[in-house]
Amino acid sequence: MFDRLPFYASIQAITPIQKGYSVDKKFYIKDKDGKEFLLRLVSTDKVSNQMPLLEKIKAIKNPYISHLVDYGSLTDTTDFLLFEWKQGVILRNVIHSLPIKQQYALGIECGQYLTEIHGISVDVQCHFLDYYQQKVDNKLKNANSIDIKVNHFDTFVDHLQSNIFLMKQRPIKIEHGDFHVGNMIYDGQHIHVIDWDRSEYGDPYDEFKPFAFNVEKSAAFQTGIIDGYFHGRIPDDFFPILSVYAAESCIGNLYWAYHFGKKEDMTMMYQLAETIYDYFKGFTQTTPTWYGKY
Known part of the structure; x- marks a missing residue:
């Protein structure tokens, strides 16, 4: 499934995250340049229903507010949200x-x-x-x-x-x-x-x-x-x-x-x-x- 991600070729490591109450699946990602991200897999209706909202969130550039890097379709039932990873x-x-x-x-x-x-x-x-x-x-x-x-x-x-x-x-x-x-x-x-x-x-x-x-x-x-x-x-x-x-x-x-x-x-x-x-x-x-x- 991950090979359908548009940035798959740049991924060096993927690690599942087992925290929180959300039913979404979450993963820590590190790419070949050493950049770190949070990948969240969500139902397709969640993204389609919130697309205007996601565009607003994606436009936020405050370095202290987690940046939505990208989002899109993964399968017929699953979409992805990619956020920058925050250290601390x-x-x-x-x-x-x-x-x-x-x-x-x-x-x-x-x-x-x-x-x-x-x-x-x-x-x-x-x-x-x-x-x-x-x-x-x-x-x-x-x-x-x-x-x-x-x-x-x-x-x-x-x-x-x-x-x-x-x-x-x-x-x-x-x-x-x-x-x-x-x-x-x-x-x-x-x-x-x-x-x-x-x-x-x-x-x-x-x-x-x-x-x-x-x-x-x-x-x-x-x-x-x-x-x-x-x-x-x-x-x-x-x-x-x-x-x-x-x-x-x-x-x-x-x-x-x-x-x-x-x-x-x-x-x-x-x-x-x-x-x-x-x-x-x-x-x-x-x-x-x-x-x-x-």
Whole structure:
């Protein structure tokens, strides 16, 4: 199959990568010139449905954002995505060991990357409130189809439904889709953003939804992301909308873990819901407890 890749003749080594939750097959590639790449094999409908989005991602030239080098057809059912390889360590494993001021500074850096991604012009029209209401309805239907619930489930639902009006007229931008410390590489000086697997069009505030995975390792880092993104001028609607997305994630995460995850994923989602509940003090406030000054 690999011999159908247009760059096959230049490949020196191919090594499978057994990491992550994605069903896509991933490979480390090194070519004869010593250049390194990440090859991801995906279903053909994924590429065909996202071609305009992939072209936008391919045009990003920031050296700290993983570059989409090429994509195309491999077989009747499989396409490929080729990204540049980033050297370093997963940020999740080291961020907590860095000085607090450096954690915050690296967050500022990442927030600025996110500003660049969301600054890409798109021509997508969407009645976002209608779209989001349908998304919420589907998540509630799924959550109610299983006989287990996270603690405070009714509180999450009430907060979500009482504040869903905030989603009216939200802008649509390109989202990385999984912006957290598990998808970032630290090279000793800078952070590199990797893994566009969940990229999509959506509300840019939705990009901050995985904040709990960052805060678990460094509240200073997550605070820096927000401050860097907004250049220190946070809009009044940001934290209220973030709290809605946080409640939504708690409703949907357990269903995902129940059907697609492992036993430890179920435990993690229970704990995550409890943590998010505490961050917003039972949703009696919308600014999370971890956000502060550094």
